[in-house]
Amino acid sequence: MNEITKDLLREISDWDGEFKGAYNIRENGQCAGRVSSRNIKIESKKDKPGLEIFIAAGTKGETVSIPACVTHGNVDDLVYNDFFVGEDSDVVIVAGCGIHTETGEPARHNGIHRFFLGKGSHVKYLEKHIGKGHGTGLRSIDPVTEAELEEDSVLEMDTAQIGGVDRTTRLTSAKLGKGAKLYIRERILTEKAQTAKTDFKVEMNGRDSGVDLISRSVARDDSHQEYHSVIIGNAPCTGHSECDAIISENGKVDAAPELHARDNDAALIHEAAIGKIAGEQILKLRTLGLTEEEAEATIIDGFLS
Amino acid sequence: MIELLRLENISWNTPDGSGILHDLSLTVPDGKLIVITGPNGGGKTTLAKIIAGIYKQNSGRLFLDDRDITDLDITERAKLGISFAFQQPVRFKGITVRKLIELAAGEKLPLDRICSYMSKVGLCAEEYIDREVNSTLSGGEIKRIEIATVLARHSALTVFDEPEAGIDLWSFASLIKTFEEIRNTLNGSIVIISHQERILRIADEIAVVADGTIKAKGRPDDMMKLLAENNSVTGKCFRQEEMF
Numbered sequence: 001m002n003e004i005t006k007d008l009l010r011e012i013s014d015w016d017g018e019f020k021g022a023y024n025i026r027e028n029g030q031c032a033g034r035v036s037s038r039n040i041k042i043e044s045k046k047d048k049p050g051l052e053i054f055i056a057a058g059t060k061g062e063t064v065s066i067p068a069c070v071t072h073g074n075v076d077d078l079v080y081n082d083f084f085v086g087e088d089s090d091v092v093i094v095a096g097c098g099i100h101t102e103t104g105e106p107a108r109h110n111g112i113h114r115f116f117l118g119k120g121s122h123v124k125y126l127e128k129h130i131g132k133g134h135g136t137g138l139r140s141i142d143p144v145t146e147a148e149l150e151e152d153s154v155l156e157m158d159t160a161q162i163g164g165v166d167r168t169t170r171l172t173s174a175k176l177g178k179g180a181k182l183y184i185r186e187r188i189l190t191e192k193a194q195t196a197k198t199d200f201k202v203e204m205n206g207r208d209s210g211v212d213l214i215s216r217s218v219a220r221d222d223s224h225q226e227y228h229s230v231i232i233g234n235a236p237c238t239g240h241s242e243c244d245a246i247i248s249e250n251g252k253v254d255a256a257p258e259l260h261a262r263d264n265d266a267a268l269i270h271e272a273a274i275g276k277i278a279g280e281q282i283l284k285l286r287t288l289g290l291t292e293e294e295a296e297a298t299i300i301d302g303f304l305s
Numbered sequence: 306m307i308e309l310l311r312l313e314n315i316s317w318n319t320p321d322g323s324g325i326l327h328d329l330s331l332t333v334p335d336g337k338l339i340v341i342t343g344p345n346g347g348g349k350t351t352l353a354k355i356i357a358g359i360y361k362q363n364s365g366r367l368f369l370d371d372r373d374i375t376d377l378d379i380t381e382r383a384k385l386g387i388s389f390a391f392q393q394p395v396r397f398k399g400i401t402v403r404k405l406i407e408l409a410a411g412e413k414l415p416l417d418r419i420c421s422y423m424s425k426v427g428l429c430a431e432e433y434i435d436r437e438v439n440s441t442l443s444g445g446e447i448k449r450i451e452i453a454t455v456l457a458r459h460s461a462l463t464v465f466d467e468p469e470a471g472i473d474l475w476s477f478a479s480l481i482k483t484f485e486e487i488r489n490t491l492n493g494s495i496v497i498i499s500h501q502e503r504i505l506r507i508a509d510e511i512a513v514v515a516d517g518t519i520k521a522k523g524r525p526d527d528m529m530k531l532l533a534e535n536n537s538v539t540g541k542c543f544r545q546e547e548m549f
Contacts, residue, residue, distance in 0.1 A: 216399070244398060284395040287357055288409045288454065289383040298408065302400035 001025065001032045004071040004100050004132075012096025012128045013067045024051055026068040029077045040064050040091070050080035050112075057086030057118065065094040073105030073137040080112045085153075087118035096128040097143070099165065101135035108140040115146070117153035117180075124156045131164030140167040147173070149180035151206065156183045161196070162304060163189050170198040176237075178206030186215040187304045190223035190251070200229040204237035204266070213241040218300050219251030227255040233266025245274040246303060248296075309335040309494045310356065310462055315365035317351055325351050326362070327517040333462065338488055338495045340508035342532070347515040349498045350392065353466045356496070357389035358382045369462065386461035386493075392470050394451035396439050402450055403434040409454040422453040425486060427479045445476030452483065465497045469504065477501075505529065 005027050009015035022040040025032040029049070036042045039059040043052045053064060070077055083093065101107040117123060131139035147155055161168060174182050188196050202211045211231060219225045231239040245253040259268040277299050285295035310333040317326040326348045333339050341349050354360040356367065358379040366375045374382055383389075397405070406422060407414050416430065423430035426449035436442065438450060448468065455463050468484070469477055481503045487495065488507045497504055505511055511528040513521045521531060 278395070280391075280395045281397060283359055283379065284391060285408065286379040287359075287383050287387075287389040288458065289380060289411060290408065291380050299397065299400070302404065303398055305399050 001027060002071055005032065005069045005098075008069045008071070008098030008100060008130070008132065009067055011130055012069075012098045013065050013094050015065075015067070019063075019065045021063040021065070022053075023065040023067075026066070026077075026079065028070055028072070028075050029079075037062060037064075039089075042066075045080060045082075048080050049078060051082070053081065053083045055083065055085045055089050055091055057088060059086060059089040059091055061090065063092040063094060067095070068097045068109055068111060070097075070099045070101075070107045070109050073101040073103040073107050073135055075107050077109045078112075079110070080114075082114045083116065083123075085115065085117045085121045085123055088120045089118070090122040092124045092126065094126045096126070096130075097141050098129075099131045099139040099141060100133040101137045101139060102133045103135045103137055105135070105137040106140065107137055108142070110140075110142045110144075112144040113146070115148070115155065117147065117149045117155055119150045120152045121150075122154045122156075125158065127157070127159040129159075129161040129165055129168070131166065138166045139164065141165050142167075142169045143171070145170075145172045147175070147182070149174065149176045149182060149209075151177045152179040153177070154181045154183075156185075158185045160187045160304070161189070162187065163191060165190075165196075166194050168196045168198075170196070172199070173201040174203070174211070176202070176204045176206055176209035176211065178208065178235075180206060180209045182211045182213075184211070184213040184215075186213075186217075188215070188217040188225060189220070189300075189304060190218070190225055191220040192223060193221070194223045195225070196223075197226045198228070200241075201232075202230070202239070203232045203234060204239060205234045206237075207235050208237065209235065210238040211240070213239075215241075215243045216303055217243075217245045217253060218248070218304060219245065219253050220248045222250045224252045225254070227253070227257075229256075229270075230258045230260065231268055231270075232260040232262060233268055234262045236263055236265035237267070239266070239268040241270045243270075243272045243274075244303075246300065247274060247276055307335040308332045309370060310496075311368040311371075312352075312356070313366045313368070315352070315355060315362045315367070317348075317355060317360060317362045325517050326355070329365070329514070329518050331512060331519055331522075333494050333496055334509075335494055336491060337509040338491060338497070338507065339510045339512060340497045340499050340505050341512045341514055342499060342505060343514040343520070348517045349514050350466055352514060353389070353464050353496070353498050356462075356464055357387055359389070383458075388455040388458045388460035388463040390451050390455045390463070390465040390468060392466040392468075392498075394447045396442070396447065398437060398439050400438050401434065402436055402438055405438050405450070405454055406434075406457045409457040411458075414457075422457050425456055426450070426453045426483050428453070445472045445480075448472050448476065448480070449483070456487070459492065461493045463493065463495050465495070465499075467498050467500070469499060469501050502529070505532075
């Protein structure tokens with residue numbers, strides 16, 4: 001494992017020299033370390049690059065980390081990771097990605113993650129993406145996340161991409177069974193000429209299923225973001241999506257939320273707000289002694305926290 | 306009497322040229338509570354914002370502790386010891402009550418310090434510190450948090466712009482108690498813009514601002530009589546407690 005990987009790991013997965021629990025470190029498309037635990041088995045896929053992660057039924061309080069790092073240009077890493085989460089388990093999955101390039105050659109990571117949540121299971125999924133290095137090569141991260149939630153399972157997704165990634169296309173889709181709940185918290189900051197697209201599709205197929213999707217984004221400089229969400233209620237269910245964006249300088253944000261009620265007892269809500277930082281917010285923080293620049297940074301930090 | 310704040314011949318016009326304040330002069334003594342009252346549209350909030358540096362006067366000068374602060378901006382005045390509590394507190398998505406109070410104090414604070422500020426405004430810190438200062442807070446809650454943020458600054462001068470505005474009757478009753486307590490433990494000078502008789506009664510001095518200038522100024526007993534008797538001076542500028 002090289003030093004750049006170690007730096008990236010510290011940022012994306014709070015690595016402090018070791019992981020607690022099962023882990024697999026992916027470095028430039030290769031495995032740089034793997035440990036399974038008694039309840040969490042990590043195996044290589046046989047037909048294509050990637051992992052199969054088996055979490056035994058009833059596993060409680062364990063964490064599995066599968067960070068991926070690209071440490072130089074001219075790498076196009078594609079990986080398929082499948083998570084099979086046993087019934088009544090309660091685990092944390094940490095899946096960050098860091099891209100570093102010092103050259104003009106592009107570096108890309110494309111992680112395709114599938115989650116199969118067994119009945120009554122609870123997963124907290126943490127995903128942090130960053131781009132580093134001084135190279136002009138484009139840093140791209142294009143995650144695809146697909147989830148199937150069985151009866152009464154809960155998936156909490158907490159994803160953050162705070163700067164440094166030049167291009168990203170995020171595709172997230174989920175199918176929810178009876179009583180299943182999906183919570184998504186997404187934060188994206190783009191600057192310079194970066195672009196980010198995020199696309200959600202959630203189908204609520206079981207009675208009393210629910211989704212709460214909150215996306216917060218900041219588009220600075222000449223960056224451009226696109227948000228698109230489709231929430232489909234095929235059963236008595238509740239859906240809420242919220243897309244809030246701050247734009248500054250020449251930043252641009254397009255938001256296109258869609259709600260589709262296909263059942264008489266589907267209750268779906270969407271809220272969206274795009275705008276620059278409210279002048280009153282800056283004034284308030286300046287009356288507390290902050291400069292205008294400090295006030296803006298504080299507001300953005302809080303918004304994306 | 307040592308004066309903390311001195312305003313000399315302040316005038317302010319709206320961008321379209323309408324005069325709001327005309328040659329207004331006022332002094333705020335050190336360690337005293339001054340309530341500024343007067344009819345709506347008379348220039349009270351404008352005056353408060355000029356003190357904080359949010360508005361820039363067209364002419365006139367301001368002195369804080371004998372230092373000329375006329376050309377200082379909002380941040381510089383805040384650092385010198387002027388605090389301002391907004392009439393309509395600002396909401397922030399993602400900034401917690403704890404963070405806002407720590408920003409006001411200028412440092413990280415232990416829980417017991419945050420508790421002391423929150424309990425002064427009648428809120429239980431543990432219930433609120435991790436909540437965001439967003440639209441889930443009621444008008445009364447955010448008003449009290451606004452007051453807690455300015456208390457955390459321990460400023461030489463704190464300006465409250467109509468603290469009673471936008472809150473319900475029950476919150477108002479506890480707000481008055483809060484101001485009575487602040488009054489009794491006064492540290493620094495306070496200027497409150499208010500229409501409320503009960504706030505006027507705890508003042509060391511009341512100044513009436515109408516038509517963009519100081520119409521009258523004096524001790525509460527004298528001023529309450531004047532206000533009650535002479536609506537032509539004040540334009541029915543204060544609301545008596547009985548109205549509630």
